[in-house]
Amino acid sequence: MEFFSFDEAYLKRLRERDFPTEQHFVAYFRKLLVIKLRSRLRGSQAVDDIAQETFLRVFKAMGSERGIRQPERLGAFVNSVCNNVLQEFYRSSGQGTQLDDDTPEPVDHVLDLDGFLVSKETREQVRKVLDQLPEKDRQLLRAIFLEEKEKDQVCREFGVDRDYLRVLLHRAKNNFRVFYEKSGAERPRAPKQ
Amino acid sequence: MEHLQAIQLKAAERYVLGELPSDLRERYEEHFFSCVECAEELSLAAAFVENSRAAMGSEPVMPPVRLPVSAAQRPAASGWLGAFLRPSFAVPVFAALLLLVTYQTFLVIPRLKTTATQSVGALATAAPQALASFSLITADSRGGEPLALTVAPGQPFSLYFDIPPAGNYSSYICEIVNSAGAAEFSLNISTEQAKNAVQLLIPSSSLGPGKHAVVVRGLGTQGSASGSATEVARYPFTLAFSQ
Numbered sequence: 210m211e212f213f214s215f216d217e218a219y220l221k222r223l224r225e226r227d228f229p230t231e232q233h234f235v236a237y238f239r240k241l242l243v244i245k246l247r248s249r250l251r252g253s254q255a256v257d258d259i260a261q262e263t264f265l266r267v268f269k270a271m272g273s274e275r276g277i278r279q280p281e282r283l284g285a286f287v288n289s290v291c292n293n294v295l296q297e298f299y300r301s302s303g304q305g306t307q308l309d310d311d312t313p314e315p316v317d318h319v320l321d322l323d324g325f326l327v328s329k330e331t332r333e334q335v336r337k338v339l340d341q342l343p344e345k346d347r348q349l350l351r352a353i354f355l356e357e358k359e360k361d362q363v364c365r366e367f368g369v370d371r372d373y374l375r376v377l378l379h380r381a382k383n384n385f386r387v388f389y390e391k392s393g394a395e396r397p398r399a400p401k402q
Numbered sequence: 403m404e405h406l407q408a409i410q411l412k413a414a415e416r417y418v419l420g421e422l423p424s425d426l427r428e429r430y431e432e433h434f435f436s437c438v439e440c441a442e443e444l445s446l447a448a449a450f451v452e453n454s455r456a457a458m459g460s461e462p463v464m465p466p467v468r469l470p471v472s473a474a475q476r477p478a479a480s481g482w483l484g485a486f487l488r489p490s491f492a493v494p495v496f497a498a499l500l501l502l503v504t505y506q507t508f509l510v511i512p513r514l515k516t517t518a519t520q521s522v523g524a525l526a527t528a529a530p531q532a533l534a535s536f537s538l539i540t541a542d543s544r545g546g547e548p549l550a551l552t553v554a555p556g557q558p559f560s561l562y563f564d565i566p567p568a569g570n571y572s573s574y575i576c577e578i579v580n581s582a583g584a585a586e587f588s589l590n591i592s593t594e595q596a597k598n599a600v601q602l603l604i605p606s607s608s609l610g611p612g613k614h615a616v617v618v619r620g621l622g623t624q625g626s627a628s629g630s631a632t633e634v635a636r637y638p639f640t641l642a643f644s645q
Binding site for chain 2: 214237238240241244245248281282284285287288317318319320322324325326327328331332333334335336338339341343347350351353354355360371374375376378379380381382383384385386387389
């Protein structure tokens with residue numbers, strides 16, 4: 210895992226429209242924005258529109274006189290702008306705000322990114338991880354991820370509880386990390402200073 | 403949400419499974435937008451789910467593995483099977499089976515031995531008992547504190563953890579080491595056992611309070627000298643006894 214920090218130098222390069230830094234910034238936060246927005250919205254067009262508008266506003270704020278003053282708060286700022294754009298989307302589409310306390314909890318459904326993070330290489334890496342799992346665990350994940358069956362029912366059928374499912378996903382994710390870090394694929398690299 | 407809370411909550415997994423209530427979800431989002439490590443964890447979890455769908459979507463469907471259904475749920479037998487279940491045939495057959503079972507139960511008495519794992523020897527017990535079990539699976543997460551375990555004095559407990567699949571090892575050595583790094587227990591784990599979560603039974607009072615770690619080393623990769631061991635996982639934990 211490559212660690213970097215959103216520090217003063219990074220923010221300065223963004224303000225100066227340094228291309229590699231902008232590319233990194235967009236790639237890094239776009240992934241997080243899509244994950245966040247897809248957890249709330251099904252339509253990929255709306256997700257793209259909101260992400261695009263979020264970036265526009267963030268870049269505009271960077272260029273303004275008051276701007277973003279605390280580089281370590283850059284991520285929180287992006288999230289906050291996204292929340293505002295999302296609120297506006299809900300109001301304009303007549304859905305009302307989804308962030309009220311009175312709003313009922315969303316239905317418990319697995320994140321669906323509509324293939325956003327899928328690639329041939331990554332799929333094959335995941336296939337290796339799945340092949341190492343016991344058949345029961347493979348079928349459990351198939352029922353949840355692919356067949357999108359209701360999780361409580363699937364857990365009952367397989368004689369497991371929700372914590373088993375979380376631990377299974379956690380272990381599989383860690384096994385997948387080994388292949389993923391070896392390949393070094395598809396991760397936005399921080400630009401060299 | 404603090405980073406440690408996100409790790410302990412398995413927030414990345416709960417997020418992709420859609421299990422976080424809205425207030426926790428928002429707090430986690432505020433956190434992972436600012437935390438590179440948690441952003442990576444979430445991205446990995448999401449990538450794994452997405453690519454699992456793609457990988458499994460192109461596979462043939464295997465017969466489902468399900469729990470056995472109760473007799474009340476089974477459909478009624480018909481045809482040639484129904485003939486075997488007619489009372490005139492079934493009653494004598496079942497009576498003979500009952501005699502056989504009675505003979506086995508009362509004249510051939512099996513000796514029961516239960517062993518929790520192969521790690522610290524066999525545990526003979528005459529009756530089932532609840533066992534405190536602790537997962538070390540998240541203990542190696544970067545940035546996390548060692549897990550704090552509290553057990554009742556004089557009681558056994560179990561630890562379970564994963565062995566990463568990386569490396570072409572012929573087997574593994576698993577040790578429990580104390581804070582000075584000295585091995586307190588050592589056992590061998592086969593590659594077959596390493597495919598699933600490994601569970602260690604720790605006999606009562608065999609570990610003292612304080613800091614310990616489960617250290618897993620791989621043995622005998624291809625091209626390396628036989629007997630060389632490479633550390634592949636380390637799970638620190640702190641043990642305390644309840645009053």
